[in-house]
Amino acid sequence: MTGLPTFAMPGGFLGADGDTGGGITIAGIPFDIATTNRPGARFGPEAIRRASKMLVDGDHPTLRRSVALGLNDTGDFAIALGDVPASLALIEQQASQFEHLVTLGGDHSIALPLLRALHKRLGRPLGLVHFDAHVDTWPDSFGQVYGHGSCFYHAINEGIVDPKRMIQIGIRSPVQTDVLDWTLQQGVTILSAQDVHERGVEAVATQIRQVVGEQPSYLTFDIDALDPAFAPGTGTPEIGGLATWQAQAILRRLSGVNFAGMDMVEVAPAYDHAEVTALAAATLVYEYLALVQREV
Numbered sequence: 001m002t003g004l005p006t007f008a009m010p011g012g013f014l015g016a017d018g019d020t021g022g023g024i025t026i027a028g029i030p031f032d033i034a035t036t037n038r039p040g041a042r043f044g045p046e047a048i049r050r051a052s053k054m055l056v057d058g059d060h061p062t063l064r065r066s067v068a069l070g071l072n073d074t075g076d077f078a079i080a081l082g083d084v085p086a087s088l089a090l091i092e093q094q095a096s097q098f099e100h101l102v103t104l105g106g107d108h109s110i111a112l113p114l115l116r117a118l119h120k121r122l123g124r125p126l127g128l129v130h131f132d133a134h135v136d137t138w139p140d141s142f143g144q145v146y147g148h149g150s151c152f153y154h155a156i157n158e159g160i161v162d163p164k165r166m167i168q169i170g171i172r173s174p175v176q177t178d179v180l181d182w183t184l185q186q187g188v189t190i191l192s193a194q195d196v197h198e199r200g201v202e203a204v205a206t207q208i209r210q211v212v213g214e215q216p217s218y219l220t221f222d223i224d225a226l227d228p229a230f231a232p233g234t235g236t237p238e239i240g241g242l243a244t245w246q247a248q249a250i251l252r253r254l255s256g257v258n259f260a261g262m263d264m265v266e267v268a269p270a271y272d273h274a275e276v277t278a279l280a281a282a283t284l285v286y287e288y289l290a291l292v293q294r295e296v
Helices: 041-055 084-095 108-122 151-157 177-185 193-199 201-212 244-252 276-294
Strands: 024-029 071-076 101-105 126-131 161-171 189-192 217-222 259-265
Touching: 024 041, 024 084, 041 101, 041 259, 041 276, 084 108, 101 108, 101 276, 108 126, 108 151, 108 217, 108 259, 126 151, 126 201, 151 161, 161 193, 161 201, 177 189, 189 193, 189 201, 193 201, 193 244, 201 244, 217 276, 244 276, 259 276
Parallel strands: 024 071, 024 101, 101 259, 126 161, 126 217, 161 189, 217 259
Antiparallel strands: none
């Protein structure tokens, strides 16, 4: 524990401030112009960082060490205001500078340039663990080629991710049959929220590990994977989602997965209540950091 109360901690994620020489970098991407419903995720990075102060007054309860040690917060990436393709290009360029990046979004379209940068660095298709209410494999979003609902359509078609090593957890939104069929035909494994509720967290975590295997994988977490009762502050809420304890329990059971990066997206604090969505997002990022620290 530091000498400061939680509310007085520095503004970076878990109090991280600048470059401390560690191996994991936090970056914010205040970008939400590719949304199809409620905007506001541009304010997500700030809200998640602020909520993360709740997590710095002790060690991780199962890892039993500080998650914040050696963590860098590089601040927010630059974007091209009002220009989706130019913004994605800027995001990819900036992401390429970092060895292991954990990103606070922003809408889900930012996952595509983050995956492009990681794919170029590693030189191989990635496995993908995708928590979401939506498949995000639409060819476009109401005519917007790079909308937040099309990021993984492009990632699959560009060979950035291996769809046979891709698993989606929490899916439950309305979706056109041809979009769902295309996704399944690529080899993607889809677990609905109801699957999680009925099968339990241990079985889900086991299947995730089986699908992605031992090669490098990426974790992308859309906060609307959680039920709106636990995460009202998002642009496209869908009822029947995961509880926060389920998401946390699944992540804690993913030891051994070779994660190479993560994003947390679609936190829109204008629709939040008492910071519960921001705190859920911050805590799940915290669990990811504990998970990858356990592997080193």
